[in-house]
Amino acid sequence: MHNYTRTTLFIDGQWVTPHGSGAIDVIDPSTEQPIGSVPNGSAADVDAAVAAARHAFDPLISVAERRARLSSVLAAMEKRLPDIAETITREMGAPIRISQTVQTQVPLAVAHGFADALDTFEFEERIGNSLVLREPYGVVAAITPWNYPLYQVVAKVIPAIAAGCTVVLKPSNEAPLSVFEFVEALQDAGLPPGVVNLVSGPGRIIGERLAQHPDVDFVSFTGSTGVGSRVGELAGQTVKKVALELGGKSANVILDGADLATAVKVGVGSAFLNGGQTCMASTRMLVPQSRYREALELVEAAAAKYTVGDPWDPATRIGPSASKSQFETVRGFIERAQRDGSRLLTGGAEQVRDVGYYVAPTVFADVDPDSELGQEEVFGPVLAVIPFSDAEDALRIANGTPYGLAGAVWAADDDTAIDFARRVQTGQLDINGGKYNPAAPFGGYKKSGIGRELGRIGFEEFLQIKSLQLRS
Numbered sequence: 226m227h228n229y230t231r232t233t234l235f236i237d238g239q240w241v242t243p244h245g246s247g248a249i250d251v252i253d254p255s256t257e258q259p260i261g262s263v264p265n266g267s268a269a270d271v272d273a274a275v276a277a278a279r280h281a282f283d284p285l286i287s288v289a290e291r292r293a294r295l296s297s298v299l300a301a302m303e304k305r306l307p308d309i310a311e312t313i314t315r316e317m318g319a320p321i322r323i324s325q326t327v328q329t330q331v332p333l334a335v336a337h338g339f340a341d342a343l344d345t346f347e348f349e350e351r352i353g354n355s356l357v358l359r360e361p362y363g364v365v366a367a368i369t370p371w372n373y374p375l376y377q378v379v380a381k382v383i384p385a386i387a388a389g390c391t392v393v394l395k396p397s398n399e400a401p402l403s404v405f406e407f408v409e410a411l412q413d414a415g416l417p418p419g420v421v422n423l424v425s426g427p428g429r430i431i432g433e434r435l436a437q438h439p440d441v442d443f444v445s446f447t448g449s450t451g452v453g454s455r456v457g458e459l460a461g462q463t464v465k466k467v468a469l470e471l472g473g474k475s476a477n478v479i480l481d482g483a484d485l486a487t488a489v490k491v492g493v494g495s496a497f498l499n500g501g502q503t504c505m506a507s508t509r510m511l512v513p514q515s516r517y518r519e520a521l522e523l524v525e526a527a528a529a530k531y532t533v534g535d536p537w538d539p540a541t542r543i544g545p546s547a548s549k550s551q552f553e554t555v556r557g558f559i560e561r562a563q564r565d566g567s568r569l570l571t572g573g574a575e576q577v578r579d580v581g582y583y584v585a586p587t588v589f590a591d592v593d594p595d596s597e598l599g600q601e602e603v604f605g606p607v608l609a610v611i612p613f614s615d616a617e618d619a620l621r622i623a624n625g626t627p628y629g630l631a632g633a634v635w636a637a638d639d640d641t642a643i644d645f646a647r648r649v650q651t652g653q654l655d656i657n658g659g660k661y662n663p664a665a666p667f668g669g670y671k672k673s674g675i676g677r678e679l680g681r682i683g684f685e686e687f688l689q690i691k692s693l694q695l696r697s
Contacts, residue, residue, distance in 0.1 A: 227406075230261045232248070232264060234266055234424050236273050237418045238416075241273075243265070243266050244269035244270050246265065249262055249425065249427075251316050251401065254318040254549075254582045257580060261402060263398070263405065270431075271424055271431055272438075275438050278391035278392060278422055279440050281391045281419025282361070294420070295340050297415055297416075299340060302336065305410040313328045313329070313375065314537065314544075318536050320536045321536060322542075323499060327498070327499065329375060335376065335379050335383070336379050348688075354696070356695055357693075358692075360389075360688060360691055361689070362390050364391055364441050364442050365381070365391070365441070365443045366393050366395070366436065367394045368428075368445070368447070369394070369404070370397050386420065386421070387687075388687035390443070391420050392420070394422065395424055398425070432446075437462050439463050442466065443465060443468070447469075447504075449471065450672050457675075468668075470674045472672070472673060475507045475509065475628075476622065476632045477507035477632065478619050478634045479513070479635045480616060480645065481513050492507050492633065493608065495507040497531050501555075504602075505630055509592075509599065510524065511623060525571050528572070548582065555584050556574040561598075562597070565598070567590070568589060569588075570590045571588045572586050572606070572607075573585060573587060584605055584606055586606040628671060629670030630669040631653045633654060633656075634657075639657055650671065653666075653668075
């Protein structure tokens, strides 16, 4: 049975009363009503959690012990997934069909990917007369967002455990309840006290204290570019490592000769997945001017299939925005785009339902690549369709934002798409509909971040390198 009213934090293997006072309400975005709350933690709670993590950290932990811990964690987590899926739908509005698949099964696949990486990883190698060692980084501060609450936690906590690190986890205030359930799964797994600790509370208190704490060795943050910049600034005060997975304005580039119908269908799905609340969403669709009218007809038809409604209805494909503030932000982008001259093809800023933070799937045509809508991350179901004259023009538009997180390229053949993709300044690109790979590294160029997550390369982020020079 779900417990949506949380009054304790998880520190040093126990649920403890926080030093901070008060609670943070968690709102169901489909009803606009509170469903529970989490503690309003304090800097003192952070200090206690970091101290527990520091005490639990063993730099010489064996690989066998890491594997044993990870095996127990995966088994305990998998048992909790049905409950966690329901909680995610309730706290951030993801349709239940998305919560039971993308929101929970993808994190499970990601977690198994880290287990596979651990099983085959070489922690020592010889380079000339040197023995090069890869050792656990230490105490990790994991600061996670609300859009994929389980996935974002798994992408940080699981590789940290696999690497032999210890963790202090700070979830978002909008969707923390599923994270509490995940930490209960870790408790069920029998992790030693202090290996993973959980502190909820305001980012300006909990997040900032973690970022500048002298006993934190590594900060892994996912969120907005603005907050990520602040995290990097604070972490720099104690010269600690940071990994930042930040915003995106990904381009779905459809070159001449591509299968337009398929590219549009997949592109619309990418833009609207999770109500557009996906950092890697392809929210700019670039199409040849010669096929522009045909593309717009296909986009409009594809968008019409994205039903908006009750997230508990299995037919619903788009639920509410996760919070009132996000709902208002998205509507503001739509209203300004109309004033700026973009042509509204479908959707709009009008409220879809009387209750709940619902935004209709929205498509704009004739979008200026240099406009706000062409440049900035909306984080809602809003797609900008932009024509281009030739491949060089498409490349200029694709690279013409401060971001570089993800995207897609479609062409008549893979070689043409790959040649184009090599020149796109972004961290991950789907080639002619290439499928998501949970073992492939994920992260950004430019203002989309620093470092990589997932698979072996993401696992390596949690390891330090030591070189021992041996006698010849």
